[in-house]
Amino acid sequence: MIGFFRRVVAVYDSLEHFWEHKRTERAAANLLIAVFLGSLALIELARQGWLPETVAALLPKSHFYAISVAFSMLLGIEVFGLVFSLANSVSVSVGKQFEILSLILLRHSFKEFIYFNEPLVWEQASKPVLHILSNAGGGLLIFFLLGVYYRLQRHRVITQTAIATAEFIASKKIVSLLLLLIVSCIGVLQGYYFLSGQAAYDFFSIFYTVLVFSDVLLVLISLRYSSSYPILFRNSGFAVATVVIRLALTAPPYINVLLGVGAMVFAIGITVAYNRFEKTAQPSAGTAECPLSN
Template identity: 45%
Template sequence: MMNTVYEKITYLFDPLHHQWEHEKLARKISVGLVVFFLVGLFCIELRRLGLLPDSLAAVIPQSHFSAIEMAFTVVLILEVISLIFTLPCSFSRSVGKQFELLALILLRNAFKELSDFPEPISFAGNEEAILRILSDGFGALIIFALLGIYYLIQKKKQDETMSAVDLFGFVAAKKGLALLLLAAFIIMGIRSAWLTLHGVEHADFLHDFYTLLILADVLVVLISQCFQPGFYAVFRNSGFALATVIIRIALAAPPYFNVLLGIAAALFAISLTIVSQQLFRRQLAGRR
């Protein structure tokens, strides 16, 4: 019975994943992103010239720098979708993808500060904003560097220690969860777009979706316990889930603290990886 469910989930997930990772689609998305950026600049210029109707001008920003923030928001959305498709991979790979998102969010925050700058850009009166740009920019760079270390020290995926039957079931269960997250992401995105077009203030849906990712990570930990009930796997996966919680807190934290929390989460994930691989080497060797 369960094998049939797993097969149907795999049959639905794999074609979607293949299409998303296809090189032709990636090129089309890249071209579309360039067009989106240029159209955004054009619409902003039309508003500055007073050539847009009031209903449309109300949702178009005035600063040309806002086009940069909008472009990075689209990039971030694309990366979130990639993260969803990464969920069925190893737990460590999925967590690494979330650090990639954190680094991009910090860069987006830095560009977002520019939207409040006057044109032409000036230093006077914008000292605090410049400090926040430096904080988010260097914070993203440090997390990017720590992410490189994190990927460098990763070894063989722990999922491979399972039997073939258990591995298929575990991966299929994560694929089913990824499909549910994808549906939730699309619904939340449509709702956010609708509220934006109608001028209704609302929280960033990407941050709200990150809360779902935390719950999904915890659920994956519980699911993995059905296939890997040992203490080592449970502690390791739970530790990675805690790292994602720290990331979520970083997203909600004020400037400067968000960078510190992000770096702390990356250092925690690196430390967890080193400890689990070096100090528990014998246990890993016995499982293989």
């Protein structure tokens, strides 16, 4: 079992090192730029009738769609960052979930533009502009509340020995690798459906559905190392916040913002209650603080 954990940790550490390397970050940024400019060029070529009909049929007619494509890819990159954060800290991974939610709300604002003709006229924008302001305002509010959430975090160990800590971290890395595999498969299938002209599903809705199950799994795994009530309640509460985020992704305008902001306030409330509950707790003798613990 120890050998298995070591191999999993080695694979995970290699992937995480590759993903967080500066060269990878620059390559991802360059890819986003190329996709954005390429989308603009292809849309214009299709509008001018300079592409084969089979290809032009797959392309939208609005230039604003290029913004949606680039933003969707940016969110996909952020999803991989969230997957890797699962092994580091439960609280940090929850924060990453809300970061992605705030960006999704901003993407919803941009998506309203794809239904407009060019050039923009106020008669068309008068109603969608309320949706744009709602989504953008919700994203801004979550962005602000995230600063409060991160400042409240107090990382504490939940294991009693160094060996148990290493096993707990390795277990979370196994979950992260499984989630990474699932996310990759979902992305490949969505790309296939798009290229074949079939109806594509909402990638982020499915991702957050899978994330709910992974969060519950992490709660159950943590019970192997600590059955402390405040830790159990906090981690279970964070899983509930993920469920609310999932509901926000498919809710109608205005309701989605209320659910997203409500989930953020709920996560802050859990953190405040957890800190007060544990404010007198001290690390066990011989046990060092570990930022990877919870």
